[in-house]
Amino acid sequence: MSNEAAARTQAKSGQASPLRFVLPIIVFVVGLALWELVIWLNDIQPYVLPGPWLILQTLVTDWGVLFDSLLVTLLTTLEGFVCAAVGGVAVALLFNQSRLLEYSLFPYAVVLQVTPVIAIAPLLLIYLPQQIAVVVCAWIVAFFPVLSNTGLGLNSVDRNLAGLFQLYHATPGQTLRYLKLPAALPYILGGLRIAGGLSLIGAVVAEIAAGSAGAGSGLAYRIAESGYRLNIPRMFAALLLLSAAGIVIYAVLALVSHLVLRRWHESALGKES
Amino acid sequence: MTSTDPLSGPGDAMAASAVRLRGVTKIYDNGVAALGPIDLDVGRGEFVSLLGPSGCGKSTALRLLAGLTAPTSGSVDVARQRTEASGTHAIGFVFQEPTLMPWADVAGNVRLPLTLANMSAAEADRRVTAALAQVGLVEFVHSYPRELSGGMKMRVSLARALVTDPDILLMDEPFAALDEITRFRLNNDLLALWRDLRKTVIFVTHSVFESVYLSERVIVMSARPGRISAEFRIDAPEPRSEEFRTSADYAGFCRKVSAALAPAYEGQRA
Numbered sequence: 001m002s003n004e005a006a007a008r009t010q011a012k013s014g015q016a017s018p019l020r021f022v023l024p025i026i027v028f029v030v031g032l033a034l035w036e037l038v039i040w041l042n043d044i045q046p047y048v049l050p051g052p053w054l055i056l057q058t059l060v061t062d063w064g065v066l067f068d069s070l071l072v073t074l075l076t077t078l079e080g081f082v083c084a085a086v087g088g089v090a091v092a093l094l095f096n097q098s099r100l101l102e103y104s105l106f107p108y109a110v111v112l113q114v115t116p117v118i119a120i121a122p123l124l125l126i127y128l129p130q131q132i133a134v135v136v137c138a139w140i141v142a143f144f145p146v147l148s149n150t151g152l153g154l155n156s157v158d159r160n161l162a163g164l165f166q167l168y169h170a171t172p173g174q175t176l177r178y179l180k181l182p183a184a185l186p187y188i189l190g191g192l193r194i195a196g197g198l199s200l201i202g203a204v205v206a207e208i209a210a211g212s213a214g215a216g217s218g219l220a221y222r223i224a225e226s227g228y229r230l231n232i233p234r235m236f237a238a239l240l241l242l243s244a245a246g247i248v249i250y251a252v253l254a255l256v257s258h259l260v261l262r263r264w265h266e267s268a269l270g271k272e273s
Numbered sequence: 274m275t276s277t278d279p280l281s282g283p284g285d286a287m288a289a290s291a292v293r294l295r296g297v298t299k300i301y302d303n304g305v306a307a308l309g310p311i312d313l314d315v316g317r318g319e320f321v322s323l324l325g326p327s328g329c330g331k332s333t334a335l336r337l338l339a340g341l342t343a344p345t346s347g348s349v350d351v352a353r354q355r356t357e358a359s360g361t362h363a364i365g366f367v368f369q370e371p372t373l374m375p376w377a378d379v380a381g382n383v384r385l386p387l388t389l390a391n392m393s394a395a396e397a398d399r400r401v402t403a404a405l406a407q408v409g410l411v412e413f414v415h416s417y418p419r420e421l422s423g424g425m426k427m428r429v430s431l432a433r434a435l436v437t438d439p440d441i442l443l444m445d446e447p448f449a450a451l452d453e454i455t456r457f458r459l460n461n462d463l464l465a466l467w468r469d470l471r472k473t474v475i476f477v478t479h480s481v482f483e484s485v486y487l488s489e490r491v492i493v494m495s496a497r498p499g500r501i502s503a504e505f506r507i508d509a510p511e512p513r514s515e516e517f518r519t520s521a522d523y524a525g526f527c528r529k530v531s532a533a534l535a536p537a538y539e540g541q542r543a
Binding site: 158160161163164165166263265 | 339340362364370372374375377386389390418419437
């Protein structure tokens with residue numbers, strides 16, 4: 001859902017007007033003010049619902065703990081993402097070379113994708129060391145989008161260009177390097193953009209599962225732990241950091257994609273160019 | 274690239290002709306008989322057009338010559354004037370679409386055949402510049418395909434076909450998608466190139482006017498399965514120019530060729 005919205009935002013960015021930036025900010029500020037007002041008027045206690053100001057204060061006072069946890073979660077996310085990116089592209093290339101391999105293994109990639117990771121995480125935590133289990137969870141959810149997008153890209157090569165490579169007796173290696181990979185690049189980058197957010201979700205899910213077992217140190221673990229202690233403001237502060245991390249991950253990947261494709265691909269060009 | 278290479282035909286036996294087809298048929302896997310049987314000889318340095326309606330197998334014939342597809346029966350021989358040195362290639366192919374790599378600039382696209390032949394950078398640079406000069410695009414060397422007009426893209430495609438200095442240039446309705454003015458200009462530029470380089474050119478088109486204007490010989494094909502139904506030698510003084518395009522001779526040739534082409538369209542719905 002957030003991907004789709006972001007894609008629409010990007011598609012229309014050619015006609016950027018100040019309103020596009022000002023309006024969301026106004027909504028944000030008004031929303032926070034209403035929130036604060038409701039809490040003040042009804043005298044709601046912080047352990048039921050903290051106000052935005054208190055959450056911000058908590059974020060500052062608990063920064064040491066929360067920031068350490070954020071680094072742990074981000075490291076898990078990054079490891080899962082890199083494994084998914086490398087693994088997804090590599091397996092897609094193998095599938096592209098060998099139909100037999102694709103027929104044999106692709107259904108299991110789908111199974112991996114459709115099985116809810118929250119249900120797998122407790123099992124992984126039993127069989128694997130905790131630090132590895134969380135990375136595997138992040139990898140599981142991020143792997144499939146990279147695999148399927150790369151596969152789609154590798155199969156989207158222009159037929160005439162493929163004929164041209166055949167005409168000039170290109171080796172399979174040359175065809176891969178000069179034709180298939182560049183042609184698949186926009187699809188791979190699209191897959192990576194989805195995978196970035198998903199690996200964060202996978203890491204969080206695994207940490208929550210680990211947290212319920214009483215172990216862990218990531219941000220999601222802090223949320224679970226704060227919940228047990230009824231430290232609701234810290235839960236919100238941690239949630240805020242997680243959202244911010246997700247947004248930054250998406251923005252970085254979108255920027256990389258734009259920089260790589262800006263000279264030639266339709267997606268990176270304005271409406272009229 | 275494991276398919277048998279139809280390019281490596283016997284060189285000595287066909288001293289006069291650059292291309293020789295004997296009893297060639299092509300039946301696709303779905304049972305459609307696309308071509309033949311046809312016999313065709315094209316001499317060295319000759320400019321020949323294959324003219325016919327859609328589905329007459331003219332593009333198939335070109336793909337057979339290029340080795341992009343194998344004949345169902347018959348023999349396809351393409352002469353090479355020399356052994357294939359690094360970076361030279363017996364055949365240049367220009368597709369109906371420009372077929373450029375959108376991720377590479379003009380230089381990268383033109384250089385592709387040389388890159389695939391592992392040519393040294395210095396030599397490749399020299400050849401790319403020369404090929405771009407031949408089509409008049411030197412100043413666009415760093416442009417990307419999307420920044421070029423349709424005619425310019427086609428010129429890049431032509432430069433890419435010329436960069437290996439091929440003996441034979443195969444062109445598959447290369448200018449069909451262009452507007453008339455651009456097409457006339459490219460026709461003239463192609464004729465000028467042909468006069469300079471004297472490559473063998475086999476040009477597929479469905480335009481009577483284009484085929485008569487360009488070629489020394491027009492081969493009319495009929496459809497289902499594709500066969501050669503008529504052949505015309507266009508004896509017109511060289512160099513041809515816009516003057517020829519408006520001459521009575523030209524109109525006469527066009528009338529004759531059109532008449533020969535008409536039966537090919539009979540029974541076809543427009």
